[in-house]
Amino acid sequence: MNTSDELAALLRHFGREGCSQEPLYVALCGLAAESDSALALLAEAPPEQRKPNLLLAALHERVLAGAAPELAAYYRSAGGERAPDTGLAAALAACLVREWPALVDHLRHGATQTNEVARGAALWPALGAVAAATGVRDVALLDFGCSAGLNLGIDQFALRYQTDDGAWHARGPARDGVRAEVESRWLSATRPPPHTGWRIASRDGLDTAPVDVADPAGLRWLQACLWPHDARRRERLSRAAAQLRALPHTLTQAGDCIAAIEPWLAHLPAGVQPVLLTSWVLYYLSEADIARLRATVDRLALRHGLAWICGELPALSAQAHEPPPLPALPPGEVAASATLWTLRHRDAGRIAERALAWSHPHGRWLHWLG
Ligand SMILES: C[S@@+](CC[C@H](N)C(=O)[O-])C[C@H]1O[C@@H](n2cnc3c(N)ncnc32)[C@H](O)[C@@H]1O
Known part of the structure; x- marks a missing residue:
């Protein structure tokens, strides 16, 4: 059990180190660290979820629901x-008193569930790499730890990569003011690869707690997990959600998502390439479950040709080799949460693995390794 002092220290630390680009959150963390009610609220979360960003998302959700006009x-x-300013403390206090039951519910049962479609900057060429490696163009995509499943719409987003010379390279459908737009700094010397003709034949997601984008409360929770100043991420999320609503797809809740992979394979039509995607989900799995997932995927790769695109912290995604060296990053970017994208698949009856790319955890930059 954390003491109030420990929770206050956690909030102050997050205010200093975790959200320095969001002045409102810096101020709220400082105020919450001094507030008995805010500390009591944070203590309502189960120990593994007792994180400042869950408290901040809960407050943000109340704001977006129109229930906290002083904070809004x-x-x-x-x-x-x-x-x-000096009025923020009173606004926070008023929200804590009036919205206490809803806030406690978020802290007790919620989890910050980022669903970042800009990771598609890496996923898009990764699907091309699968098609090149397997020779099959029709992909059946299974997003494991899918959150709302927004990455299942990867072929529908307007992507563009900016190379060092300042030129933009568009991929996927053209921008039309409606599609989600993904922009990424392309750090490799080679140009972004062209589309190789792959298609998504089916889109399925698995999660212990999937979010239904057709449910306004679910979508609001995803928005609440974003930082309030970030209008571009907010718009990207809204657009991707609207696009996914219009696409045939399934999201399945499973207590044991690893056990649900094989039954998914059994229902696929002949001739499609099954692709498992994990992006920023292994981080939440126990060591035992990561080992079980790896063993399951390798078995299914050998038996059914399952390919695995994995975008995670390097210690989690690289299995066969040491992670390749990180590229020189653009000014202001840090390597701490760099994501390593790997592809693992059956090749001549054996398991092959290679590193595909390094990326910013939210796709802001990409170093394609091929
Ligand atoms: C940070 S989100 C990533 C969502 C998405 N993959 C993306 O890249 O935006 C992590 C997701 O993993 C899910 N998750 C956590 N533990 C899980 C588990 N044991 N099995 C499947 N999904 C899990 C969470 O519910 C959450 O939706």
């Missing part, structure tokens, strides 16, 4: 323009 004045996401 400070949230760009709710049209607020007020910079953090």
Whole structure:
């Protein structure tokens, strides 16, 4: 059990190190660390979820629901323009008192569930690499730890990569003001690969707690997990959600998602290439479950040709080899959460693995290794 002092220290640390680009959150973390009610609220979360960003997402959700007008004045996401000032403490206190039951519910049962479609900057060429490696163009995509499953719409997003010379390279469908737009700095010397003709034949997601984008409360929770100032991420999420609603897909809740992979394979039509995607989900699995997932995927690769695109922290994604060296990053970018994308598949009856790319965890930059 954390003491109030420990929770206050956690909030102060997050305010200093975890959200320095969001002045509102820096101020809220400082105030929450001094507030008995805010500390009691954080203590409501199960120990593994007792994180400042869950508290901040819960407050943000109340703001987006229109239930915290005093706080909304400070949230760009709710049209607020007020910079953090001496009135923020009273606004926080009022929200904590009035919205206590809803806030406690978020802390007890919620989890910050980022579903970042800009990871598609890496997923798009990775699907091309699968098609090149297997010779099959029709992909059956299974997104494991899919959150709302937004990455299942990867072929519908307008992507563009900016190379060092400042030129933009568009991939996927053209921008039309409606599609989700993904932009990424392309750090490799080679140009972004062209489309190789792969198609997504079916789209399925698995999660212990999938989010239904047709449910306004579910979508609001995803928005609440974003930082309030970030209008571009907010718009990308809304657009990707609208696109996914229009696409045939399934999202399945499973207590044991690893056990659900083989039954999924059994129902695929002949001639499609099954592809398992994991992006920023292994981080949440126990060591035993990661080992079980790896053994399951290798068995299914050998027996059914399952290919695995894995975008995670390097210690989690690289199995066969040491991670390749990181590229020189653009100014202001840090290597701490760099994501290593790997492809593991059956090749001549054996398991082959290679590193495909390094990327920013939210796709802001990409170093394609091929
Ligand atoms: C950070 S989100 C990543 C979502 C998505 N893959 C993406 O790249 O945006 C992590 C997701 O993993 C899910 N998750 C956590 N533990 C899981 C498990 N044991 N099996 C399957 N999904 C899990 C969470 O519910 C959450 O939706």
